[in-house]
Amino acid sequence: MPLIIVFALVGGAAQFVDGSLGMGFGVTSATLLTLLGYSAVAASAGTHAAKMGTTFVSGLAHWREGNVDWRVFTAIAVPGSVGAFLGAVILTNVSLDGARLWMALILLVLGISIIMRFAFGKTLIPQINARTRHLWPVGLFGGFVDATGGGGWGPVATPSLMTLTKHEPRKVIGTVNAAEFTVAVCASMGFLVGAKESQVPWGAVAGLIVGGLIVAPFAARFAGRAPVHSLGTLVGGMVIISNLAVIFKLAGMPGLIGGVICAVVAAVTMGLAWRVHRMDVKPGEQPKAKVLVDA
Numbered sequence: 001m002p003l004i005i006v007f008a009l010v011g012g013a014a015q016f017v018d019g020s021l022g023m024g025f026g027v028t029s030a031t032l033l034t035l036l037g038y039s040a041v042a043a044s045a046g047t048h049a050a051k052m053g054t055t056f057v058s059g060l061a062h063w064r065e066g067n068v069d070w071r072v073f074t075a076i077a078v079p080g081s082v083g084a085f086l087g088a089v090i091l092t093n094v095s096l097d098g099a100r101l102w103m104a105l106i107l108l109v110l111g112i113s114i115i116m117r118f119a120f121g122k123t124l125i126p127q128i129n130a131r132t133r134h135l136w137p138v139g140l141f142g143g144f145v146d147a148t149g150g151g152g153w154g155p156v157a158t159p160s161l162m163t164l165t166k167h168e169p170r171k172v173i174g175t176v177n178a179a180e181f182t183v184a185v186c187a188s189m190g191f192l193v194g195a196k197e198s199q200v201p202w203g204a205v206a207g208l209i210v211g212g213l214i215v216a217p218f219a220a221r222f223a224g225r226a227p228v229h230s231l232g233t234l235v236g237g238m239v240i241i242s243n244l245a246v247i248f249k250l251a252g253m254p255g256l257i258g259g260v261i262c263a264v265v266a267a268v269t270m271g272l273a274w275r276v277h278r279m280d281v282k283p284g285e286q287p288k289a290k291v292l293v294d295a
Contacts, residue, residue, distance in 0.1 A: 007207025019219025030150025054212030059178035061220035067174020076139030083143030088190025106149030114236030237269025
């Protein structure tokens with residue numbers, strides 16, 4: 001029971017971040033499960049089982065707040081579901097050690113992308129105005145990364161849509177959260193096809209669902225109404241540090257060296273978060289990278 005309470009607190013915090021920023025629940029939950037020793041398959045399967053409950057409620061909450069664009073939803077949800085199913089099946093058919101390293105590397109890259117997004121206002125995608133019917137690669141790639149990495153739908157889809165469309169942030173966040181339900185369902189179906197049911201950590205799943213369900217409506221209301229760039233920067237740093245620890249452990253790196261590197265990353269992250277906070281970014285605006293670079 002105490003473990004369920006811990007996961008409920010984690011699920012609530014992760015859902016608040018995910019519902020407010022459009023990313024974070026899967027990456028945070030999968031990272032925690034991996035650090036606790038669960039296999040890559042179990043971590044990703046458990047995370048997606050939990051997301052079936054949390055994303056359903058989150059999607060409804062965003063819909064009630066008027067944050068969902070149904071045309072964009074269809075354009076990314078359908079290919080995202082296909083990518084998630086294929087990613088889940090592939091993950092269950094690779095070696096466990098290789099899968100754990102693969103997941104840690106994907107989550108590390110996603111953590112860096114979160115930092116770039118919220119601390120510097122940068123993405124790897126050029127600023128263009130794409131037609132809705134051309135958004136399917138975002139969904140397909142986001143779903144595949146989400147299933148193979150245990151998280152990644154938000155970090156891929158949210159910044160991509162913010163650069164490829166002219167929608168305001170709350171619309172992007174709400175649409176991504178709503179589409180994530182179908183992605184989670186199809187990923188879970190993929191895990192059931194390729195993995196045994198006993199691999200899913202159901203105690204952790206129950207805790208994540210309870211915490212996420214309680215917080216989801218508040219996160220939807222909060223989305224786009226407060227400056228969240230410093231919070232996003234801290235989340236990205238947490239994801240980077242956690243997965244660096246996993247990679248260092250698998251690589252056999254001495255604990256002292258790994259600890260020093262993680263401490264440096266933590267210090268840099270806190271410095272970036274404080275700098276972004278002092279910039280006084282208004283809700284929905286991008287932080288100005290030039291200020292950070294000149295500093």
